[in-house]
Amino acid sequence: GIQVEQSPPDLILQEGANSTLRCNFSDSVNNLQWFHQNPWGQLINLFYIPSGTKQNGRLSATTVATERYSLLYISSSQTTDSGVYFCAVGASGTYKYIFGTGTRLKVLA
Amino acid sequence: SQTIHQWPATLVQPVGSPLSLECTVEGTSNPNLYWYRQAAGRGLQLLFYSVGIGQISSEVPQNLSASRPQDRQFILSSKKLLLSDSGFYLCAWSAMTDYQPQHFGDGTRLSIL
Numbered sequence: 001g002i003q004v005e006q007s008p009p010d011l012i013l014q015e016g017a018n019s020t021l022r023c024n025f026s027d028s029v030n031n032l033q034w035f036h037q038n039p040w041g042q043l044i045n046l047f048y049i050p051s052g053t054k055q056n057g058r059l060s061a062t063t064v065a066t067e068r069y070s071l072l073y074i075s076s077s078q079t080t081d082s083g084v085y086f087c088a089v090g091a092s093g094t095y096k097y098i099f100g101t102g103t104r105l106k107v108l109a
Numbered sequence: 110s111q112t113i114h115q116w117p118a119t120l121v122q123p124v125g126s127p128l129s130l131e132c133t134v135e136g137t138s139n140p141n142l143y144w145y146r147q148a149a150g151r152g153l154q155l156l157f158y159s160v161g162i163g164q165i166s167s168e169v170p171q172n173l174s175a176s177r178p179q180d181r182q183f184i185l186s187s188k189k190l191l192l193s194d195s196g197f198y199l200c201a202w203s204a205m206t207d208y209q210p211q212h213f214g215d216g217t218r219l220s221i222l
Contacts, residue, residue: 030208041147041197041216048210086152090208095141095160096168097211099153 002027002091004100012106013077021072021103023087031090031097032063034072038083046072046085077107111136115200115214123222128173128187130217132200135181140202142183143211144175147197159183160205195221 003026013019023032034046047054047061049070054061058077063070074081087100112135122128134140141160145153155168157175165175172191176184183200200214 031210033210035213041218043199043213045210045212050208088153088211095203096155096158096166097143098155099145102152 002029002089002098004087004089004098006087006100006103008103009101010104012108015077015079015107015109017077018073018075019077019105021074021085023070023100025068025089028092029065029089030092032070033088034061034070035086035088036083037086079107079109081105082107111212113200113202113212113214115217117217118215119218121220121222122190124192125189128185128190128194130185130198132183132214133181134202137181137202137204139180139205141205142177143201144183144185145199145201147199149196153199157185190221192221195219
């Protein structure tokens, strides 16, 4: 089955710093989503981005489907950005989503 | 707008007891429905998904089962819980049309004693 890997696994930033999170996937996909899991466990939809580039405030994402990767950019990080970031891909021909291993982000004040 | 409800938020059960977790979706028809489990400090593992009433696909052989008795209701069950069933259980839905994003409920934290 399709493999989804995220890097880095852990990231510590000072407030105000920028960061790039990466999601690599091993096969063609129909969907790709980025989620933020907050300390209470809630999964917050950040982007639905099977291809192209999107921006929402301080966050932006780019997916290059032909090269099988997606990037999530966080600019001017805030302590509330702390948590775990997951990418999830929808395997072609199915309704299943496969989650990546996650990047645990901690933003220090 | 669409909403998804999961309950209970937390649950403590003894080993060997039965389990029933319920998930319902409002504001949409014919959704795809999903159950995931997340072990502490880990990623999400897809357990079951359903594309219609009575249609269940199982992804991981285990002690759990799922049912979809109504269009917008998805139930996760076990006859006898094991210690290894502990974890954070999340329900999600996506629109029935192809290639739509998933939306998650707030999850149930299950502890087995």
